Amino acid sequence: MPGKSRRFVLLALKGEHLEPRLLSSASGLCKRMDAGLDIMLVSGEEKPPLHLENFIRGLQQDGIHYRLTQQATLHSREIVRYANTHECISTVMIDSLGNWAAPEDEKNGDPWRKLDCPLVVALPD
Numbered sequence: 001m002p003g004k005s006r007r008f009v010l011l012a013l014k015g016e017h018l019e020p021r022l023l024s025s026a027s028g029l030c031k032r033m034d035a036g037l038d039i040m041l042v043s044g045e046e047k048p049p050l051h052l053e054n055f056i057r058g059l060q061q062d063g064i065h066y067r068l069t070q071q072a073t074l075h076s077r078e079i080v081r082y083a084n085t086h087e088c089i090s091t092v093m094i095d096s097l098g099n100w101a102a103p104e105d106e107k108n109g110d111p112w113r114k115l116d117c118p119l120v121v122a123l124p125d
Contacts, residue, residue: 007090008038008067012079013052014099015043022095023055025122027064035090036065040082042074076100077111084116093120 011026030037037059041048048056048070059066079100083089092115094100112119 006088007033008036008086008088009033010038010040010079010083010086010089010092012074012092012094012100013039013041014074014095015041015045015049017095017099018049018051019095019123020051022093022122023052025120026093027055027059027062029091029093029120030059030064031062033090036067038086038089039066039068040074040079041068041070042072043070044072075102077102080111080115084114089117091118091120093122095121095123097121 009026009030011022013022026037029035039052041052043049047053048068056066056068079092079094083092097112
């Protein structure tokens, strides 16, 4: 992989919501910010979807350093906690607020308000 970046965009993805426009926006933001891409993928599969593998090949060709973490579940509070405890995360990008809403958000409040860096919502609800 190319040289390591000092800052990263955190891209939270759900395996069933891999919109090409979202991936393109994430790549473009990394280029503009001269940042790497930290990808958190929610998927029960062992391998990332083919569309994401192709996207990762494009990141490599563009010289964008990336990290891919795959897990079975991920909630907005966990994304906020991860971003707030990793100083290298300078921006968080998600597809839409609706895809990351959780029932406990109504009781406990909007977790995105506790995010210490900008939140980019790439696709409208």
